[in-house]
Amino acid sequence: MNGGVSRSVRGQDLHEQEARRARRSKNLLISGLLLAGAAVAIHGVLVSAVEQPAAPGRLYLTAAASRLVEEGLAAAAPTGPDAASYQEIPSPGVRYLPNVARATNIPWIDSNGWRFARGMRKVSYVKVPAGSASLAAAEAFVFNVDAIINPDPKDLEDLGKMLRFLKAHEQPPLPAMVNIGVVDGPSPQLDEVLNLLTRRNLLYKVVPAPDRTLDLNVQLGTPDFPAEAASNPYEFAARVRAKLGDDKRLVRLYGTDTVIARLTGDRSRARLSLLSFSRRRQQDAGAQAIRVRVEGRYQPAKFAAYGASPEAKVSDVRHPGTTTEFWVPDFNTLAIIDLEAMK
Amino acid sequence: MDRREFLSAMATGPALAALQPRPVPKYQIVTNHKPAAKPGMPGAFPGRVVTVHSPTVIDEVTERVDVSTVQSMIARGMSTLTGDKDPRDSWARFFNAQDFVGIKVNASGAPGAMSMPEVVAEITRNLTTVGVKPASIVIHERGSGQILAPKYHEFVPAGVRVESASTWLGYDPDVYVEVNFFGEEDTRSYLIRMVSEQFTKIINVPNMKDHGASGVTGCLKNISYGEFNNVARSHYHAQTETLTFIGTLATVEPVRSRTVLNIMDGLRGVWHAGPFSRDRKYRFYPKQLKFGTDPVAIDRLLIDIIDEKRKKEGVISVWNRDMKYFSTKQEDWERDPNMNRSIREPGHIEYASTLGLGVYDIKKIDHTELTV
Numbered sequence: 125m126n127g128g129v130s131r132s133v134r135g136q137d138l139h140e141q142e143a144r145r146a147r148r149s150k151n152l153l154i155s156g157l158l159l160a161g162a163a164v165a166i167h168g169v170l171v172s173a174v175e176q177p178a179a180p181g182r183l184y185l186t187a188a189a190s191r192l193v194e195e196g197l198a199a200a201a202p203t204g205p206d207a208a209s210y211q212e213i214p215s216p217g218v219r220y221l222p223n224v225a226r227a228t229n230i231p232w233i234d235s236n237g238w239r240f241a242r243g244m245r246k247v248s249y250v251k252v253p254a255g256s257a258s259l260a261a262a263e264a265f266v267f268n269v270d271a272i273i274n275p276d277p278k279d280l281e282d283l284g285k286m287l288r289f290l291k292a293h294e295q296p297p298l299p300a301m302v303n304i305g306v307v308d309g310p311s312p313q314l315d316e317v318l319n320l321l322t323r324r325n326l327l328y329k330v331v332p333a334p335d336r337t338l339d340l341n342v343q344l345g346t347p348d349f350p351a352e353a354a355s356n357p358y359e360f361a362a363r364v365r366a367k368l369g370d371d372k373r374l375v376r377l378y379g380t381d382t383v384i385a386r387l388t389g390d391r392s393r394a395r396l397s398l399l400s401f402s403r404r405r406q407q408d409a410g411a412q413a414i415r416v417r418v419e420g421r422y423q424p425a426k427f428a429a430y431g432a433s434p435e436a437k438v439s440d441v442r443h444p445g446t447t448t449e450f451w452v453p454d455f456n457t458l459a460i461i462d463l464e465a466m467k
Numbered sequence: 468m469d470r471r472e473f474l475s476a477m478a479t480g481p482a483l484a485a486l487q488p489r490p491v492p493k494y495q496i497v498t499n500h501k502p503a504a505k506p507g508m509p510g511a512f513p514g515r516v517v518t519v520h521s522p523t524v525i526d527e528v529t530e531r532v533d534v535s536t537v538q539s540m541i542a543r544g545m546s547t548l549t550g551d552k553d554p555r556d557s558w559a560r561f562f563n564a565q566d567f568v569g570i571k572v573n574a575s576g577a578p579g580a581m582s583m584p585e586v587v588a589e590i591t592r593n594l595t596t597v598g599v600k601p602a603s604i605v606i607h608e609r610g611s612g613q614i615l616a617p618k619y620h621e622f623v624p625a626g627v628r629v630e631s632a633s634t635w636l637g638y639d640p641d642v643y644v645e646v647n648f649f650g651e652e653d654t655r656s657y658l659i660r661m662v663s664e665q666f667t668k669i670i671n672v673p674n675m676k677d678h679g680a681s682g683v684t685g686c687l688k689n690i691s692y693g694e695f696n697n698v699a700r701s702h703y704h705a706q707t708e709t710l711t712f713i714g715t716l717a718t719v720e721p722v723r724s725r726t727v728l729n730i731m732d733g734l735r736g737v738w739h740a741g742p743f744s745r746d747r748k749y750r751f752y753p754k755q756l757k758f759g760t761d762p763v764a765i766d767r768l769l770i771d772i773i774d775e776k777r778k779k780e781g782v783i784s785v786w787n788r789d790m791k792y793f794s795t796k797q798e799d800w801e802r803d804p805n806m807n808r809s810i811r812e813p814g815h816i817e818y819a820s821t822l823g824l825g826v827y828d829i830k831k832i833d834h835t836e837l838t839v
Contacts, residue, residue, distance in 0.1 A: 324652060364652045370647070370654070378655045379697070412637040415655065440640040449640065 174329050181245075181297075183261055183290070186274040188435035189283065197287035201248075201272045210248040210272050213239055215256045216263045218382055218401040224427040233401045240267040242308075244328050248272040254279055258286035258402070262458040264428070265286050265290045266386050266397040268297045286457065289430045293460050298388035298395055303337040303374055304328035304364065307343035313354035314344070320361035325385045327374045340368045378415040387418065391465065394422060398452065398459040411439055412451040422448045422463035431456025491711050495645040496719055497576035500663060503724035507669070508690075508717065509744055510727055510760025511560070512548060512828035516768060517758040519544040520838045525734045527752050532585040532734060537756075539839045541589050544730070544758035547835055549581065555596050561727050562668060564598030569666035570606045571726075573673050573689045577616035579744030580737045582672040586756070588622035590670060590730065596654065601626030605635075605666070609693055636660035638696055644716060648701055648708045656695040662722060669726040675736035675753055676744075677773050679800065679831035681709040682785040683768040686729045686762030687824070702809055705793055710812040714819030717762065721826070731765050737807045738776040739804040749825025751776055763825025764832045780804065785813050794821050 134161050184201040185193050193200045201207065219232045236247070247269055249260040257275035261283060264271035287438045306318060306328050321328050334341040342364055345351045354360050370376065375385045375396065382402040389396050396418060416438075431454070438450040438461060452459055468769035495721060505511070506666035519540040525532050562568060570590060572582035591604050604627045608614035611631040619629045647654045662669065673689035680702035681688055691713045692698040698716070701708040717723060733753040737744050744750055753772060760764045774785050782804040783792055792807050800806040820827035 358781065365650075378653050378657075381652055410633055410637060415657070442640055451637075451640065 131197050142175045172231070174302060179296070180294050181268045182270045183287065184272040185283075186272065188277060189273070189280055192284050192287060195284065195286060197291070198263045198273075201274075207248075207272070210246045210270070211244055212250050213244070213247045215249055215252045216259050216399075216401065217253070231402070233323050233382060233384065235238060235319070235384055235399070235401065236263060237267060237322035237384060237386070238315065240269055241318060241322065241328065242315075244269065246270045248274070251276050252276060252279070257283040258430075259399070259457055261286050261290060262399055265294075266399055266458070268278055282363055286430060289428075289458070293428050298390060298393070300327075300329070301374055301387045301389050301394065302327040302329045303339040303372065304368060305331040305338045305341045307331055307334060307341060309344055311351065311354055312345050313360075316357040317342075317354055317360050319358045321364060322384060324361050324365060325373070325375050325377060325384075325396070326361065326364055326368065333455060339372050340364070342367075372419070374419045376417040378417070379412070380414050383414060385416075389463070390413055392419070393425075393465060394420070394425055394463040396461040396463065398455070398461075400437060400455065400457050400459075411436075411453045413454050415449065416452055416461070417447050417449045418463065419447055420463075421446060421466040423466055424448075424450060424461055426462040427452075427459070429453070429455030429459035432459070469552055478521060489706065489708070489710075492646045492648055492708060494711075494715050496715070497644045497645065498658075498720050500642065500720040500724075502720050503663075506724040507727035508723050508762055509758065509764075509823075509825040512760045514761055515548065515765050515833045516761070516764050517544050517547045518755050518756045518834065518836045519547075519758070519770070520836065522754060522838075524754050525752055528743050530735065532583055534585050534589070535732075536839065537583075537585050537589050540756050541586070541593065541730070543837055543839055544756055545593070547837060548758045554593070558593050559597045562594055562597050562599055564600070566599050566667045567603045567665055568594055568599055568605070569662060569725075570604065570667045571669055571671050571690055571693055572606055572608060572614070572617070572619070573676075573684075573693065573732075573742075574608050574613040574617050575610075575676070575693075575742050576676065576737060576744040577613060579747065579750060580674055580676055580735060580741070581617045582732045583621040583734050584617050584619050584675060584731045586730070586734070587619055587672060590672065591623045591627050595624060598725060604628070605630050605661060607631060607635075607659070607661060609696065614750070622673075629659065632661075632696065634657040636664065639663045642719065642721075643791055644695065644719060646708075646712070648712075651700050653697055653700070656697045656716065658695055658719065658722065662694055662725070666725055669722070669729075671726050671729045673729070673731050675731065675733040675769055675772060677738050677741035677749075677777075677785065678806040678811070679741065680707045680812065681713060681815050682811035683769050683773045683816075685731060685766040685816075687713050687717050687766050687819050690722060690726050690762065690763070694722055695719075705795075705809055707809050707812060708813050709733065711818055713815045713822060714822045717819060717824055718822050726743055726762070727760060729757075729762050729765055731769070733757060733772070736772070736776070738773055738780065740801050741783065749804070761825035764821045764829050764834075766819075767827050767829060767832060768834065770813050770816065777804070783807075785811050787811075 185198045186201045192262045214386050217234050240347050252275050254276035257279035260273050308330050375387050384399045386397045421443050436453045441450045478613050521536050524536040542554040546554045549557040549560050551557045574581045601624045601766050605621045606629045611633040614631045639660040642658040642663050643655045645655050671686050671690045673685050676684045678684035695716050701712045731753040736751050737750050739749040757765050788810050792808045800808045819825045
């Protein structure tokens, strides 16, 4: 069962086809399907709002999850020509790679956030290992894409719970908030660079040309970002971080290296979504699993987290300078924090 | 370069430069606490250290501790430190009935290496003799797993609490040190909240241990890395940042002001592969307790104890920075005491002295040794 995707591609072919598809999607992005919104200044930090489709992304399930479709938690996956427009992407997850200097393992996150940033709007999680379906659903939800999920039968109960959670917290999409522009180009390293920026919660959008409304533009081949620097995407992401400066980052997370943040919002409100990729998907440090810093002065209006108790809430809200900080308690896979801008 | 290569380069990069001096990182200390008029470190007796030895305090075979000997050692140590005849007067110089006292033990190597429950119990008993209520005494560690292993609750008076950051109050959002060592994402180390919001005084009870990154781990490291989170990031690589991070954390208020007494538990020690004690062959028995308010002076003496033991065992000094003794493989440095997992930084103690935390110059340390 492949969820109705017309063909299966693997390895390098998959990579190249993804890149081509992404570039096509990017062209659509440029032509106006996804419009770059006007930049707004939040306490001196330029934040660009990337317009989103008016409706939330839709989740579809293959026949493997027909029971959940019958319960009305998702739609049945399209078939035939409709299915061909969905691009196959890998399942999100995390791998723990050995750190050669110590007896420790470094988590390596496999997120599709960079693919969505390059314009993919209709995707298919064809191969979803057991234990990953709810994360795939959460990822698609957070990045507001239409997604077909082909879950492992063992995941149906958990996936059902996640879909109920997502339905309960669905809202019309808000523009993505970013302050870095990455100028698209033909470099084969660009995908990995974008992946590392996503992984490091450096909030960016892919742009056809430098966007002066942003705090930082990243263009390979410029003096600040020489092409050869991209041969090591890890170092390159560090360079981007250094050029922007941590003080200007829209979101900082302390206490985790396996959570990806997405910030959406407008002048009056914001939604911070936290996706946990840790192996157990669980951030388990009690009421203070993660300390969050968001640029801008907000009051938390709602906290909702998959796997958290209904009483769970953010705590120790502070407003140092032009920012908002708070603890996020334990959660599993996805936490949503709605923020209201302070007058 | 694939992902594995990135990670490999990231991990070994610093090792290649290990012999080059590193600049002091840019530390940003955030705290809403002001220093006391006379901070606890170096406290009332800068440069003064009292060492009390006892050949019978611990059985090297069974590791059973003789409680009455511990009681004598602590009484002599405290009265010698302060110059009072009655040890109760010595304790009363530091603590009174209004105090809420945190006892910062070290249980990271438990059960093989830890602040001995018998020593901790005698400290709590002395606190109660000067009016500190058992409910106002908290034996604590940062990690909940570590603090449970020694079973302190079985040794101390009813009411004394045994807590960790994850069992009580968590971390203080208003007290932290921000620093980016190696490009890590999480650049903050938060202070555990019971220290800033509950304790009026802290007694620091470290062990005598080798440490693969910091050289030795004594008073300074126990009160810094043991009270703040996200500290291991400073020693993930061959070259670490322990040289400056340990002392910097120890200066943060209110840690510096409230840590008024150090009692180093040297009944047992670890001379290699610390701070843990997975292999008993690296354990030894100094059979002593050290007393002082000056953590630097005590730790300065600790360097010599660990290094002399290592010399006696015929292995390299904690000061040896030769890369030929470095290995990335845990099995290498666990099996061979001539292998280092990191470039040790015993210089962190002298660095702490430059921050005003105590006296490092051995000639200026007023060291009294007794035997009971």
